[in-house]
Every structure is written in C-alpha cells, then in structure tokens.
Amino acid sequence: MAKRITVCAGIDTGKRKLDVAIDGNCEQLQVENTAEGYKVLLEWLRRHKVKRIGIEASGGYEQPVVVELRRKRFVVVVFQPAQVRAYAKFHLQRAKNDKIDAALIAACTAAVKKIHPAPDPRLQLFAEHLTLIEQIGEDVTLYKNRLETCRDPRIQKVWKEEIARLAKRERGELKALVAAIREHRDLAQRLDLIYSVGGAGLPTAVAILVRMPEIGQLSREQVAALAGLAPYDDDSGEQVGIRHIDGGRKRLRRALYTAALPASFRWNPQLIALYKRLRAAGKEHKRCLIACARKLLIFVNSVVARGTPWQDEPPPSAIIAPTG
Template sequence: MVAGTTWFVCKAGTTRMTEISMKAAGIDTGKTWLDVATYPVSDKQKVPNNADGWQTLADWLERQGIGRVGIEASGGYERDVIAYLHRRGFEVVLLQPRQVRAFGLYKLRRAKNDQLDAALIAECAARSDARCHAPDSRLIAFGEWLLFIEQIEADIACLKTRRERFTDRRILEEIDRSIGELKSRCKAQLALLQAAVREHDDLARKLDLIESIDGIGIRTALTLVILMPELGRVDREEIAALTGVAPYDDQSGKREGERHIAGGRARVRRALFNAALPASQRWNETLVELYDRLTAKGKSHKAALIACVRKLIIFANTVVKRQTPWTKSAPQQNSCA
C-alpha cells in the first residue's frame, strides 16, 4: 500500500482509497527525551528535552517539510517544547492522552513503546482538526505561582489532619506553630500574586469583573483568570464542559440512566466548589434560591451544589463577555449563547 493512504470497506464489499496529504510529526514527551516520528512517511528522531534538543528538533522538522506537530499532554513536560515550536512557526496540535488511546484502539494497535507512540500521535495529528493556540506566557508563570499556593493549602490541610492523632501538648503546639506559619506564607503569596496579576490591565479588568459576582472572592477569581483563559470567548455549554460540571446523558434504547458530570479542569472545579458552598447558603441570592428550589424537589445536596457551581462559572463567563460587573438579577439566557 502506498504510504499515507487508508483503505475502507464499503457496503457493497468493494474498497476505496482515501489519500491523507497532511504531513505531520508526532512527539512522545518524556522528562528527559523527546521521541519523534513523522507521517505518512515514518521517519524517526530522538532528541533531549532541553533547549538544544528543541532547536535540533525544529531544524529537523523543517528539513522534513513538516508544518503540523502533534504532541501528547504529559503533565507539563510538553509546555516548553510547545512554546518553542510556536515561536518557530509550527502548527501544534495538543492531544489529550485519552484521545491518543482511543485512536490507538480505533487503529487496533496493541504494541506500545515510545517510537510507536510517537508514530501514533503523528497520524492522529494529521487527521485531527484540533489546534493548540500559543500559550500566554504570563498565565504560565502565574499558573505555577498559583500551584505553589495550592500546595501550601494542601500542607495546611494535611497538618490539620495529623493534629487529630495527637494529644501531647508539646506536639500540638509544634503543629499549631507550623500551621500558623503556613497560613501566613499562603496569605502573603496570595497578596503578591494578586499584585502581579493587577500589573496587567487586561487581567486586572477580568479579575475585577469576576470578583464582582456575589460569593466569589479573590482566591477563586485568581483561579478563574489564570486557569480559565477561555472565559468570555465561549458559550455557556462549553465553559461548563471545560470546568467539568456539564451533565452528560446516559441513555440507550429503553434505558434512561442518570446524567453525570465528567472531565474538566479539577483545579478550577475545586475552587468553584469552595466558593459555591457558602454562596448557595448565604452570599448569593440567586444561588440560594436555586439551591433551595432543587433540594425542595428532592435533589441531593451534591446535585444542587453542582448546579450552583455551573451557575457560578456561567455568571463569570457572562460578565467577562459583557465587560460589565455582576448585577443582582440573574443573567439572561441569551447573553451566554
């Protein structure tokens, strides 16, 4: 078979051939190395995952005539090479691991190693219509800063859990001192991050708009500004799905299953849950009414709270899209579409 062609079986039992003209490369990303393969002609390369390796890779791709590069999300190890390839003018397709696995199942691939994975990513990228926009370097730096704050918060929670195990006053005082120090550090880092974000007029404006919503404080607003750059650019269904609070149907034939949420950005969702809980009980009249109405109909606390989280992210999307602060009246349905 000619490289770059695919055979399909038609209803009548005949075959037809579809030509894949897009030349693409796939990168299997590791902490130390980048394994690269091209499609439809399977050329291979392996370079270190550092600045010298990225330059070698980009020069090699240019010689191969590659314009599109597919890369699998790998816990952050892919970020720097993506930024470099964007600067060199390549079209980058960022693929989620489940997309690559699903494509491998579709292709009936069972064998697995780094080079085979790179070839699979290359073919998947050649057939994909997804794109990866050049990342905002400001948000990358702020995202790491926010992660540091989240880790301090996790350390505080961990120490509080440990404290329940002890009765010795000396140990309890030591743990309390550590908790106090971490709380002070967290508060200071949060203030510094807020000040750094406000140095940029566009981000400061977005921060103020989101913080104007009743029930959203500066901690949640910073999370949305930094980790949800799509706010104001997508509709209400898309923003709910990105957050991971969009209900998905579970129906087949006569079976009518319950709808469930799935996927999305866990860090954003966690921040919104922390905001929605008090907001739905006291601080946001719209959410209080929504929560009471749903629970009165028999919905569980969790289901009602998820609905409140979905409302909060839709409200945030709306105020950013409108460029007007939050008002007490609920946003109109067509304002988010």
C-alpha cells in the same frame, strides 16, 4: 490545483528524551529534552517542512519544548493522554513504546480538524504560581487533618505552628500573584469582572482567570464542559441512568466547588435560591453544590462576555433552567 498537505509530526515526551515521528513518513528522531536538543529538533522539523506538531501532556515535561516550538511559530496541539489512548483504541492499536507512541501522536495530529489558538503565555506562567498556592493549601488541609486526630499537646502545637506558617505563606503568595496579574491592564480588568460576581472570592476569581483563558468567549455549555461541571446523560435503551459530571479541568473544578458552598448559603441570592429549590426537589447536597458551581461559572462567563460588572440580577444570558 493540487491540494496543499499540512505535514504533521508527533512528539512522545519523556523526562530526558523526546521521540519524534512524522505522519506518513518512516523517518524518526530522538533528541534530549533540553535546550540543545530543541535546536536539533527545530532543524529537523524545518528540513521536513513540518507545520503542525502534536504532543501529549506529560506531567509538565512537555512544557519547555511546547513553549520553544510556539516561539518559533509552529502550530502545536497539546493532547490529553485520554485523547491519544482513545485514538489508539479506535484504530485497534495495542502495541506501545516511545517510537510507536510518537507515530500515533503524529497520526492523531493529522486527524485534528479544528486548531484552537495557543493559550496566552502570560497565563501559563501564572498557572505555575497558582499551582504552588493550591499545593500549599492542600498541605494546610493535611496538617489540619493530623491535628484533629492528635491527642498529644506538644504535637498539637507543632501542627498548629505548621498550619499558621503555611497559611501565612499561602496568603502572601496569593497577594504576589494578584499583583503580578495587575501589572497587565487587560488581565486586571478581566479579574475585576470575575471578582464582581457574588460568591466568586479572590482565590476563585484568580483560578477562573488563569485556568480558563477562554472565559467570556464560549457558550455556557462549553465553559461548563471545560470545567468538568456539565451533566452528562447515562441512558441506554429503556434504562435511564443518573446524570453525572466527567472530565474537565480538575483544579478549576475544585476551586469552583469549594466556592459553591459559601456562595449558595451566603453570598449570591440566585445561588441560594437555586440550592434551596434543588434541595426541596429531593436532590442530594453534593449534586446541589455541583449545580451551584456550574451556575456560578456561567454567571462569570456572561459577565466577562458582556464586559460590565455583576449586578444583583444576573444578565439574561446567564439564566438557565436548573439541572441536577
């Protein structure tokens, strides 16, 4: 019996245009990145019997078409730009334009062996709201930095008023986001499990819930890698380099790192002990906090997987040998 071949397409996303190519087929398409353009795209994909579509993350410009394609039951693989660049480099492809990129993404899509389930669409909407809250927090930090270097009392008053206004908005938006999450019983239960872990404050718990839908379903090594908190070796021959973190989900990593400081000094006995042990071993403050952030996430992952709230002693599956 002949082996069934999955027809794969690739989409290069621009602010206004979508360039589309099919792996192994010279025919290409360009449509507007609009609802009307999606209708033409869907008809073209169906005519060519495309089942799987790859698309490169492009600052959010790809999200509307991804939502529409998934709504129409297409399998969509969203690539990080680094993945597509690495694939091109491996195949020694240096030429670059929108049509070439679309064909490259199509070939990259065909090469994928494991297809992960599409993320929960509810969390995608919450992610936009969470980004707003995080950006407001970044603005607060900006104004605080300006306040520190300002000597004019009148201007100081301006910055203080802006800080108070934004901080109030930040609290209000977080409250609204939590209320929206709690309208979904399953998400509310997961949020409560995350929040039960010592050191995972409400903003951190929301960040983990929204930024890591896989929480509780993966191994501790996998969640650490997804958050960009896994330490990687840097050895070659007789040279032994310092282990370092790399990649991962930037905003989630930032939320966990921010939570690690109070958690490892006040809120979580296990993290307090870990921090002291690493410092006594000569580790730098920042590396100790990274290790604590990683372990905090591992504790959360174990609690969600187990389905019962955090206790003073962590579940056995969450106990790991500390690494710097």
